[in-house]
Each structure stands twice: as C-alpha cells, then as structure tokens.
Amino acid sequence: MDRIDYDASLLALGVDSLGVASITAELEEETNTTLNPDVVFDLETINELVDYLQSVSALPARQTDPSAADAETPRLPDVPVQDGLPTAEPGGCESDGLIQHYGRLNRRVESLKEQGLYFFEPEISVHDGAWVVADGKRMLMLGSYEYLGLLGHPHLKNTAIAAIKEFGTGHHGVRLLAGTTTIHRKLEAKLAAFMRAEDSVVFSSGYVTNLATLSSLVGRGDCVIGDQWNHASIVDGCRMSGAEFLEFKHNCMDSLAESLEKAAGRRTLVVVDAVFSMDGDIVDLPAVVELCRKHQALLMVDEAHSLGVLGKTGRGIQEHFDLEPDAIDVKMGTLSKTLAGCGGFIAARNEITTYLRHHARGYIFSGALPAGQASVAIAALEVLEREPELVERLRENAGYYLRGLKTLGFDTAQSVTPIVPVMTRNDEITLEMTRICRSEGLLVIPVVYPAVPIDAPRLRTCVSAIHSRENIDFALDVLARAGRQTKLIA
Ligand SMILES: Cc1ncc(COP(=O)(O)O)c(C=O)c1O
Numbered sequence: 001m002d003r004i005d006y007d008a009s010l011l012a013l014g015v016d017s018l019g020v021a022s023i024t025a026e027l028e029e030e031t032n033t034t035l036n037p038d039v040v041f042d043l044e045t046i047n048e049l050v051d052y053l054q055s056v057s058a059l060p061a062r063q064t065d066p067s068a069a070d071a072e073t074p075r076l077p078d079v080p081v082q083d084g085l086p087t088a089e090p091g092g093c094e095s096d097g098l099i100q101h102y103g104r105l106n107r108r109v110e111s112l113k114e115q116g117l118y119f120f121e122p123e124i125s126v127h128d129g130a131w132v133v134a135d136g137k138r139m140l141m142l143g144s145y146e147y148l149g150l151l152g153h154p155h156l157k158n159t160a161i162a163a164i165k166e167f168g169t170g171h172h173g174v175r176l177l178a179g180t181t182t183i184h185r186k187l188e189a190k191l192a193a194f195m196r197a198e199d200s201v202v203f204s205s206g207y208v209t210n211l212a213t214l215s216s217l218v219g220r221g222d223c224v225i226g227d228q229w230n231h232a233s234i235v236d237g238c239r240m241s242g243a244e245f246l247e248f249k250h251n252c253m254d255s256l257a258e259s260l261e262k263a264a265g266r267r268t269l270v271v272v273d274a275v276f277s278m279d280g281d282i283v284d285l286p287a288v289v290e291l292c293r294k295h296q297a298l299l300m301v302d303e304a305h306s307l308g309v310l311g312k313t314g315r316g317i318q319e320h321f322d323l324e325p326d327a328i329d330v331k332m333g334t335l336s337k338t339l340a341g342c343g344g345f346i347a348a349r350n351e352i353t354t355y356l357r358h359h360a361r362g363y364i365f366s367g368a369l370p371a372g373q374a375s376v377a378i379a380a381l382e383v384l385e386r387e388p389e390l391v392e393r394l395r396e397n398a399g400y401y402l403r404g405l406k407t408l409g410f411d412t413a414q415s416v417t418p419i420v421p422v423m424t425r426n427d428e429i430t431l432e433m434t435r436i437c438r439s440e441g442l443l444v445i446p447v448v449y450p451a452v453p454i455d456a457p458r459l460r461t462c463v464s465a466i467h468s469r470e471n472i473d474f475a476l477d478v479l480a481r482a483g484r485q486t487k488l489i490a
Contacts, residue, residue, distance in 0.1 A: 006046040013046075023049075026220070033057040117431045119438070119446050127152060130466045134443055142461045142475050143445035147309050147418055148383075148390045149466025150340040156379045163375035171368040176357065179368025187374045188345075190381050194315065195303075195333070196325040197347035201356050202377075204369045206304055206334030207233040209344030211240060212362025213332065214271065216355070217300070218243035223263035225297070227251065227272045227283065234271055234302055243269075250276075253287045260295040268297040274306035274317035278452050278460060280419030282310070285317050289327045300330035308338025309417060314384050314391040335369075338384075341376035343369040394418055394465040397472060401463045404476040409489040413458075421447075422459040422479065429486045430457040436482035442475055 004013065010020065024040045027033075033056050043049050112118040126133035129152065132141050150156055163183055172178035184202060191200040203209040214237025218224045222243040226234055229250045238245045246262060249255035260268070270292050272283045285301070292299040303316045311319025318327055330352060335343035346356060356363060384390065398418040405412050411423040424430045427448050434446040437459070448457040461479075463472065483489040 004046065006050075008046075009044050010046070010049075027053065031057045112431075117435065119431070119434045122438075122443065130464065130468070130471050132443065134438075137438070137441065139438065139441045139443040140467075140471055140474060141443050142463070143443050144462055144464060145305065145337040146340055147305075147338045147394055147462070147464055148314075148340075148380075149464050150338070150380050150383060153340070153380075153383060155383055156340055156376050159375045159379035160372045164372040167371035169372065170370050173367060174364060175368045176364055181368075181371045181374070183371040183374045183378070184368065187378050190378055191333075191345050192347055194381055194385075195307075195331050195347035196315065196318070197331060198349045199353040200345050200347040201353045201363065202335075202369055202374065203344045203346075203360075203363055204366050205342065206332075206336055206344035208362040208366060209332055209334070209346060210234050210237045210302065212237075212360035213300070213330070213346055213356060214238055214269075215240040215242075215362075216360045217241070217298070217330070217352075218267065218269045221266065223266045223268040225256065225259045225263060225268065225270045227256075227276075229276050229279065230271065230273050231277055231302060231304070234273070238271065251281065251284055253284060253291065256288065256291055260291060260297060263297070264295070268295070269300060270297045271300040271302070273302045273304070275304075275309065275417050275419065277305055277419065278447060278458075279413050279421055280305075280415030280417040281413070282306075282317070282320070282416060285321050285327070286323065289323065298329045299327075300332060301328045303331055303333040304337055305417065305419060307333045308384060308391065309394065312391070313388040314338070335373070335377040335380075339377045339380040341380065342373050343377065390465045394463070397463045397465060397467050400469070401461075401467075401472050401475070404472065405479070408476065408480050408483065410479070410483060418463045420461050420463070422461055422483075424457055424459065424486075424488060425455060427457050429488055430459060432486050433459055433479075433482045433488065436485055437478050440478045440481070442478040444479075 015023065020040060024035050028035055031053060033053075035052075035056065039052060040049070043052055109118065122134040124132045124134050125136070126138075130141060130149070132139055144151075167181055167183065171181075175184070188200045188202055191202070192198060203212060210231070210233035214224065214234065218241045220242040222241075223246065224238045224241055224243045225246045225248060226238055227250055228247045244263075244266075246259040248259045256270070260270075270288065272285075272288060274285070275282055283301075289299065291297075301317060306316040306320070308314040310317050313319065316331070316333075318325065318331075329348060331347040333345050333347070335341045335345065346353065358364070398420070402412060402415060402420055405420065405422065413421050413423055415421060422433070422444075424433060430446045430448060434444055437444045444459045444461050446457070447460045452458065461475075480489070
C-alpha cells in the first residue's frame with residue numbers, strides 16, 4: 001500500500017480490464033453498493049475511483065487539500081533511469097548468484113548421470129502398440145497414462161491429418177479473438193454431452209486448465225480446500241488464487257469436515273482428484289458431495305485419470321458411484337491421457353463456463369489449442385462411445401496385474417485402478433529396480449521425493465487396455481526378478 005501512487009494511471013499500476021472487473025466486484029461487496037461498470041472502466045486513477053465511490057456510497061470524502069494530500073498520499077520511490085530503462089543499484093542484482101544457485105540444484109542430476117542412474121526423459125524413437133524403442137532399446141511400455149491404447153489409433157491419426165489439412169498446424173491467436181474454429185465448438189459440445197454437463201470450455205493443457213480455473217473461481221477473502229495428495233497443478237492453482245488454502249488429510253472426511261467448519265461464512269470451493277495420480281486410489285466422492293452440500297461449498301473434481309477409466313462407459317467418477325449429473329459442480333479433465341491428445345477442459349453449467357471464458361487468464365491470454373489437437377479428442381470420444389468394451393478390458397487388465405503383483409508379495413499401496421505403485425520406500429532400491437527392469441525390456445518410471453513423500457519412493461506403473469495377457473505376464477516376470485535381486489520381495 002505504501003508504494004502505490006494514487007494519481008498514477010491504473011494501467012501503469014498493472015491493473016488491466018480483468019483487474020478492474022474484479023476490483024469492481026470486491027468494492028461492491030466491501031461497500032455494499034452497486035457500481036456502474038461502464039463508469040468504473042473509464043476511471044483512470046485510484047483517486048478518481050475513490051471520488052466515484054464517494055459519490056455513490058457513504059464513504060468518507062478523500063483528502064482534497066493538496067498539501068495534506070502530498071503529505072499523506074504515498075508515492076512510488078524514484079527509480080534511477082538510464083536510456084529509458086531502470087538501472088541496478090551499485091553492487092548489482094547478482095544474476096551470477098542465481099546461476100550458481102541453479103548449478104547447486106543441478107548437482108544431484110549430474111551425480112545420478114555419472115552413476116548411470118538417471119532414468120528421466122527416456123528418448124522414444126519408435127512407438128509400436130504396447131512397445132516402444134526408448135534410449136535405443138525395445139521395451140514394453142508400463143509407464144504411460146494412455147489408458148485405452150488410442151495413441152496410434154488410425155481414426156485419431158486420420159482425423160488429425162484431415163483437420164491439419166483444413167485449418168493448418170497452429171491457430172490465428174487466442175480463443176476469444178481469432179483462435180476458435182468449428183472444431184473447437186464441436187469438441188466443446190461433445191465433451192459437455194459426454195460429461196453430462198451443460199457446457200464445456202477447452203484450454204491448451206490440463207495444467208493450464210487447473211491453474212486458470214482455480215485462480216479465477218476463488219480469490220482473496222474466499223477459501224479453497226483440497227486433498228493433501230491433489231496433483232501439483234491443483235495445488236499451484238489454489239496458491240495462485242489468493243484465497244485461503246486449506247489442505248485436508250488424504251481422503252479423510254473428518255478432516256475435510258473440519259476444514260469446512262474453518263471456512264464457515266466465506267465463499268468456499270472444495271477441489272479433489274477423482275483418481276490420485278501417484279497412488280491409483282479413488283476419492284470417496286459420495287461423502288465429499290454430501291459434505292459440500294451440507295456446508296454449501298462448490299465442488300470441483302479433477303478427472304484426469306478418471307475419464308475413460310472409471311464408470312461402465314468410461315464417463316468418470318460420477319458414473320462409477322452412480323451419482324446424479326449435478327453432483328459435481330466443476331468437472332475438470334485432460335485431453336492428454338485416455339484421449340491420446342493434448343489439452344484440458346472444464347465441463348460445468350453455463351454460468352461457470354461463460355465466466356471462465358471471460359476471466360480465466362490462462363484461457364484469455366494463451367493461444368488456442370490447435371484444431372488438429374482438438375480434433376484428436378473428438379475422434380477419441382467417438383472411439384470410446386463406439387467401443388465401451390475398451391474400458392472393461394482396461395479394468396480386467398488392471399485387476400489381473402494388481403493380483404499378480406500382490407501374489408508376488410509387492411506392496412501396491414491403496415491402488416484399485418490401472419495406476420499401480422510398486423512401493424520400494426527406498427531411493428536406491430527404486431533406482432536399481434528401474435535399471436534392472438529397463439535392461440530387461442520393461443519401461444517403468446521411478447518416482448522419488450519431492451514428487452511423492454520422502455518416505456514413499458516407488459516405481460509408478462500403469463496398465464493399458466492395449467496390453468495382452470502375455471504382455472502383463474512378461475511385466476510381472478521382470479518385476480519379480482528385479483524385486484528378488486534387490487531383496488524387495490522374498
Ligand atoms: C491429476 C492431474 N491433473 C492434471 C494434470 C495435468 O494435465 P496435462 O498433463 O494434460 O497438462 C495431470 C498430469 O499428469 C494430472 O495427473
């Protein structure tokens with residue numbers, strides 16, 4: 001506050017039209033008045049805004065005596081300017097220090113590379129059904145979120161090629177300006193129908209969807225409550241929102257109820273993952289819905305790992321628990337997992353999607369998802385509608401694989417979905433298991449802190465509908481040998 005110049009233009013202070021809209025809404029609440037948005041948009045400075053507020057509400061008049069105003073109105077400090085740009089104070093801003101800081105953080109990566117234990121970003125040069133060639137070696141893929149095996153599906157590829165031929169590879173800009181095509185409209189209508197919602201809005205990635213949506217659905221003075229195991233994109237969105245952010249114990253309804261009590265009297269959003277991406281367990285949605293209704297909180301559910309996975313026809317967690325269509329207020333999903341493309345979406349009632357289109361910065365200021373990618377998701381939904389048996393095959397594969405691991409004596413935590421962690425609880429064993437599996441032709445993913453708690457490193461494995469029984473038996477065989485060699489199992 002003490003650095004704000006009340007006579008500087010709002011634009012110079014970094015308040016754009018979205019900022020003006022949200023300030024107007026907050027002022028209306030704070031002063032219990034109705035403001036004319038057209039007048040507010042034309043105001044240039046904070047002092048003009050105060051004058052306007054004073055004219056429409058019972059606010060005390062602002063100080064008009066120029067000498068008193070000078071004494072009381074804080075001014076931005078003078079910044080030394082050279083060639084029109086601010087210059088650094090003597091002593092500099094220590095950009096070298098930043099580079100050294102990155103170097104220190106990179107040391108662990110370098111040490112793992114030196115020991116031959118760096119297993120991130122394997123370079124895939126061939127994709128061939130359930131198999132890939134990664135870092136030059138043919139391996140069975142057991143680390144993909146591509147649940148139904150649609151990544152190489154001819155209908156998806158041909159649809160994308162046709163869309164690229166028609167609309168080109170990119171877009172004409174952001175969605176609100178020139179980036180919307182008939183394909184975007186068709187995808188949004190299809191997603192809304194598939195997710196049993198009134199409308200949907202598509203973003204350029206799942207990560208951006210969570211960031212943009214959460215940071216605009218709630219703000220300062222509100223409360224947002226999330227499961228402590230929620231995906232990083234949810235956590236980042238909650239932090240960015242400026243709302244008070246409360247986390248409840250994983251899937252613990254008493255803990256959620258406690259947080260809701262703390263939030264009493266404030267506008268509150270509860271946000272949970274449907275399926276937790278590192279552990280493969282499912283949120284207790286009926287209980288979450290009941291608590292949200294009781295406390296009148298809005299509910300958002302991230303269906304990244306639920307779409308195409310849960311429910312008889314792959315419609316997600318609401319179908320899984322057989323809940324009514326309006327049980328979830330805001331359904332979030334990605335196009336990058338089951339739907340074998342890229343992008344993210346929100347399916348919800350019209351008030352919410354219209355609001356997001358005009359207030360979510362990650363939608364407004366980021367280039368549209370290219371039409372080719374939007375068309376991939378349409379084609380994937382068509383396959384899913386035509387072949388719901390793919391979801392059943394995925395479920396059978398997941399059950400077979402999970403039972404196999406348990407029989408071998410592996411700890412698979414609370415997984416009940418195709419995401420199956422093989423718990424090692426030790427970084428060295430995690431890396432050694434990964435090395436053995438990959439050398440034997442099985443691509444598994446090591447996950448260590450900070451992606452998971454420090455005492456819970458693991459191999460993250462995922463089965464797909466594309467895996468045959470033979471593939472799964474091969475995976476179990478390799479894991480059994482690696483587990484015995486590292487003494488993880490007897
Ligand atoms: C639960 C969850 N939400 C959101 C995302 C982000 O989606 P995307 O990868 O499409 O950006 C992920 C990605 O892994 C995820 O697991």
